[in-house]
Amino acid sequence: MTPSTTPTEGCWKDVEDVLSAGIDRLILFGPPGTGKTFAGLNYGIAQGEAHRLVCTDDMTNADVTGAWMPNASGTWSWHDGAAIKAWSTGGRLVVDEIDKAGGDVFATLLAMTDTIDSAKWEHPETGRIVRPAEGFSVVMTTNVEDMDELPTALKDRFPVAIRVDRPHPAALEKLASDIRPYAMRMADAGARRISLRSFYAFDKLRMTLGEERAAEMVFGHRSSAILDAIRIDRIDGGTTEDQF
Numbered sequence: 447m448t449p450s451t452t453p454t455e456g457c458w459k460d461v462e463d464v465l466s467a468g469i470d471r472l473i474l475f476g477p478p479g480t481g482k483t484f485a486g487l488n489y490g491i492a493q494g495e496a497h498r499l500v501c502t503d504d505m506t507n508a509d510v511t512g513a514w515m516p517n518a519s520g521t522w523s524w525h526d527g528a529a530i531k532a533w534s535t536g537g538r539l540v541v542d543e544i545d546k547a548g549g550d551v552f553a554t555l556l557a558m559t560d561t562i563d564s565a566k567w568e569h570p571e572t573g574r575i576v577r578p579a580e581g582f583s584v585v586m587t588t589n590v591e592d593m594d595e596l597p598t599a600l601k602d603r604f605p606v607a608i609r610v611d612r613p614h615p616a617a618l619e620k621l622a623s624d625i626r627p628y629a630m631r632m633a634d635a636g637a638r639r640i641s642l643r644s645f646y647a648f649d650k651l652r653m654t655l656g657e658e659r660a661a662e663m664v665f666g667h668r669s670s671a672i673l674d675a676i677r678i679d680r681i682d683g684g685t686t687e688d689q690f
């Protein structure tokens with residue numbers, strides 16, 4: 447693990463333990479903005495590099511396996527996609543928002559994330575059969591809350607799924623100490639949720655614009671409640687359980 451703060455409990459300790467144990471297929475799910483992608487890109491990679499895919503309706507298999515592209519000599523050459531790059535080095539493939547992948551891409555991703563013994567792909571340029579190198583791993587992320595929304599074939603390939611319900615401690619360290627408790631508590635607050643990114647923006651803006659204007663710009667109609675809670679806590683030394 448690479449973060450400056452090592453988790454001691456909760457979901458991030460589970461992520462650390464699972465990856466340290468050598469699990470090479472993992473789904474991280476839950477509210478957005480908690481560091482699921484960051485964890486996939488940085489934690490527990492045995493070798494090689496991490497390669498990221500962000501699933502959308504418009505994504506094609508070219509992003510996954512590769513495509514022929516024009517080169518400087520006026521001909522065409524093959525460029526590997528993210529999955530093949532990760533296969534070749536035994537690195538990590540990080541697939542964000544897997545629930546948004548289209549049918550063709552989803553089928554290809556299932557093939558690319560099959561077990562090392564079963565997965566193979568014929569390179570269009572060389573005809574060589576490519577298989578995942580030892581150490582290859584996959585972390586998929588999704589913001590869905592109910593794992594039953596994901597296809598059975600995907601869940602079968604990823605038997606371990608961890609709900610991430612809080613920002614990673616290393617991410618919280620980037621915030622001023624007076625707003626860390628709120629970023630932690632509001633990350634998984636349902637309809638009242640406030641993204642960690644919003645607290646980053648507020649923390650930065652208040653340095654030049656002042657707290658009131660920064661809060662209005664970032665939190666809108668909830669700005670007064672949030673500021674009141676923070677100011678009370680500065681006096682009381684606790685975290686106000688105010689309903690923002």
